Amino acid sequence: xxxxxxxxxxxxxxxxxxxxxxxxxxxxxxxxxxxxxxxxxxxxxxxxxxxxxxxxxxxxxxxxxxxxxxxxxxxxxxxxxxxxxxxxxxxxxxxxxxxxxxxxxxxxxxxxxxxxxxxxxxxxxxxxxxxxxxxxxxxxxxxxxxxxxxxxxxxxxxxxxxxxxxxxxxxxxxxxxxxxxxxxxxxxxxxxxxxxxxxxxxxxxxxxxxxxxxxxxxxxxxxxxxxxxxxxxxxxxxxxxxxxxxxxxxxxxxxxxxxxxxxxxxxxxxxxxxxxxxxxxxxxxxxxxxxxxxxxxxxx
Amino acid sequence: xxxxxxxxxxxxxxxxxxxxxxxxxxxxxxxxxxxxxxxxxxxxxxxxxxxxxxxxxxxxxxxxxxxxxxxxxxxxxxxxxxxxxxxxxxxxxxxxxxxxxxxxxxxxxxxxxxxxxxxxxxxxxxxxxxxxxxxxxxxxxxxxxxxxxxxxxxxxxxxxxxxxxxxxxxxxxxxxxxxxxxxxxxxxxxxxxxxxxxxxxxxxxxxxxxxxxxxxxxxxxxxxxxxxxxxxxxxxxxxxxxxxxxxxxxxxxxxxxxxxxxxxxxxxxxxxxxxxxxxxxxxxxxxxxxx
Numbered sequence: 001x002x003x004x005x006x007x008x009x010x011x012x013x014x015x016x017x018x019x020x021x022x023x024x025x026x027x028x029x030x031x032x033x034x035x036x037x038x039x040x041x042x043x044x045x046x047x048x049x050x051x052x053x054x055x056x057x058x059x060x061x062x063x064x065x066x067x068x069x070x071x072x073x074x075x076x077x078x079x080x081x082x083x084x085x086x087x088x089x090x091x092x093x094x095x096x097x098x099x100x101x102x103x104x105x106x107x108x109x110x111x112x113x114x115x116x117x118x119x120x121x122x123x124x125x126x127x128x129x130x131x132x133x134x135x136x137x138x139x140x141x142x143x144x145x146x147x148x149x150x151x152x153x154x155x156x157x158x159x160x161x162x163x164x165x166x167x168x169x170x171x172x173x174x175x176x177x178x179x180x181x182x183x184x185x186x187x188x189x190x191x192x193x194x195x196x197x198x199x200x201x202x203x204x205x206x207x208x209x210x211x212x213x214x215x216x217x218x219x220x221x222x223x224x225x226x227x228x229x230x231x232x233x234x235x236x237x238x239x240x241x242x243x244x245x246x247x248x249x250x251x252x253x254x255x256x257x258x259x260x261x262x263x264x265x266x267x268x269x270x271x272x273x274x275x276x277x278x279x280x281x282x283x284x285x286x287x288x289x290x291x292x293x294x295x296x297x298x299x300x
Numbered sequence: 301x302x303x304x305x306x307x308x309x310x311x312x313x314x315x316x317x318x319x320x321x322x323x324x325x326x327x328x329x330x331x332x333x334x335x336x337x338x339x340x341x342x343x344x345x346x347x348x349x350x351x352x353x354x355x356x357x358x359x360x361x362x363x364x365x366x367x368x369x370x371x372x373x374x375x376x377x378x379x380x381x382x383x384x385x386x387x388x389x390x391x392x393x394x395x396x397x398x399x400x401x402x403x404x405x406x407x408x409x410x411x412x413x414x415x416x417x418x419x420x421x422x423x424x425x426x427x428x429x430x431x432x433x434x435x436x437x438x439x440x441x442x443x444x445x446x447x448x449x450x451x452x453x454x455x456x457x458x459x460x461x462x463x464x465x466x467x468x469x470x471x472x473x474x475x476x477x478x479x480x481x482x483x484x485x486x487x488x489x490x491x492x493x494x495x496x497x498x499x500x501x502x503x504x505x506x507x508x509x510x511x512x513x514x515x516x517x518x519x520x521x522x523x524x525x526x527x528x529x530x531x532x533x534x535x536x537x538x539x540x541x542x543x544x545x546x547x548x549x550x551x552x553x554x555x556x557x558x559x560x561x562x563x564x565x566x567x568x569x570x571x572x573x574x575x576x577x578x579x580x581x582x583x584x585x586x587x588x589x590x591x
Contacts, residue, residue, distance in 0.1 A: 111526030185327035214423025216529030
């Protein structure tokens with residue numbers, strides 16, 4: 001990635017080349033080198049050792065299974081929340097709306113560790129609801145419900161953030177038309193809204209899933225870090241590293257890195273669909289503005 | 301939240317047809333408001349309120365004693381210092397990369413554009429692990445840097461490096477659309493009127509993108525202040541030297557020193573929320589400038 005693009009030399013000035021080299025070198029050093037070294041280190045003892053580190057360690061196997069359980073639950077909660085929040089914010093005006101929107105951003109700026117601690121203060125043994133939960137024999141902290149809550153908190157705004165601008169750009173016209181033709185609320189949602197927002201929704205889900213699989217700080221605090229019980233994949237990476245089993249740690253890390261790459265490929269694909277759809281929307285707007293006599297006055 | 305007052309549907313575009321339909325109200329206000337407020341209240345407002353109330357129950361003197369110990373003060377300083385350094389680097393790198401992506405055409409531009417998002421998808425623990433192995437004495441980069449006296453692992457430099465890694469995509473993605481929206485004609489006019497390249501940049505381009513760069517800085521700072529997963533691998537976590545505030549919270553928690561952990565967490569929460577406020581104000585100003 002650090003090679004100079006020689007073909008561009010004719011098209012750009014020396015300064016342009018210098019800037020390109022600087023940007024490529026920075027991204028290469030900061031992002032590409034670490035990413036490449038995960039895979040090189042993970043396979044340094046051959047694919048056999050890599051596979052054994054993943055499949056023959058029961059604690060690692062459990063961590064993979066736990067991550068594959070916790071992340072989808074958190075993403076599901078986020079998707080329901082995201083769709084509801086986007087519908088509320090993009091389709092209605094009500095007092096407190098802008099305050100609500102800024103509350104969506106809070107999980108992004110609060111340290112995951114602080115979020116985890118807040119959950120411990122509520123659900124932990126000495127927490128606010130601790131005695132109640134103990135009498136019901138429900139375990140939240142140091143158990144999977146805590147992992148789900150922490151992961152959901154950290155990824156909360158991701159789906160909503162993707163949907164709100166797209167729904168605002170599309171506008172409510174089609175939905176209003178469907179309602180005036182007698183469609184029920186759910187019919188409007190499934191037949192009109194969902195087809196319109198499907199790529200944006202998928203974009204949010206893919207991003208939320210990546211964050212959910214990789215969450216460390218918040219999960220670290222609530223999990224208690226029990227191998228074979230409450231260790232997710234990122235926590236397993238850390239534990240193996242602390243136990244000086246760096247090759248095994250790298251093997252787990254390589255699975256997470258592969259997942260990240262897969263996420264990016266999906267993201268690029270989805271973004272192309274989104275771009276195509278927003279261009280279609282603009283084209284449709286332009287033609288309807290041309291034919292609509294009421295907007296003809298300020299048209300050109 | 302305020303279900304008492306009647307909701308109104310967003311007025312769409314200003315066509316006559318939609319003006320007639322304006323009175324029609326879409327269904328689903330009740331259920332979407334219920335789900336949204338239930339999740340926000342139970343997952344965001346309630347936990348953070350409990351945290352603040354717990355800290356408040358210590359009383360002013362107790363809070364200070366817990367949150368303002370020498371070790372905690374050192375951790376705030378390390379957190380703030382390394383986050384500020386990372387935010388400066390991130391916003392400069394963000395400006396450079398965004399500029400190159402928008403204004404220059406070269407082979408591999410789309411790949412570079414996609415690679416910029418890697419830190420958003422890569423778990424921070426993986427980033428921390430890899431960075432620490434890259435910069436130790438025998439690592440890919442460490443074998444060259446350590447003899448030169450540059451220690452990228454188990455040092456403040458290491459903290460700054462991973463914080464730049466986790467915050468740089470935010471910086472790039474904030475600056476990029478603003479450069480895209482810049483009017484190239486103004487720059488060409490300035491050049492035609494005899495301004496040098498640097499004059500054009502500092503007098504014409506920079507005023508246009510400065511608000512975006514400042515926003516990138518604030519966003520990077522907010523992201524860096526709370527980061528835990530990557531830093532815990534690379535910093536060595538030495539009290540008074542390379543221990544950041546989130547790491548101190550976790551180590552207090554592991555000692556069951558809940559009061560102290562809570563007090564430090566509230567200080568960190570205060571820093572994060574004030575950064576969020578700054579970012580919000582900046583972004584509103586950005587949106588107003590764009591209009």
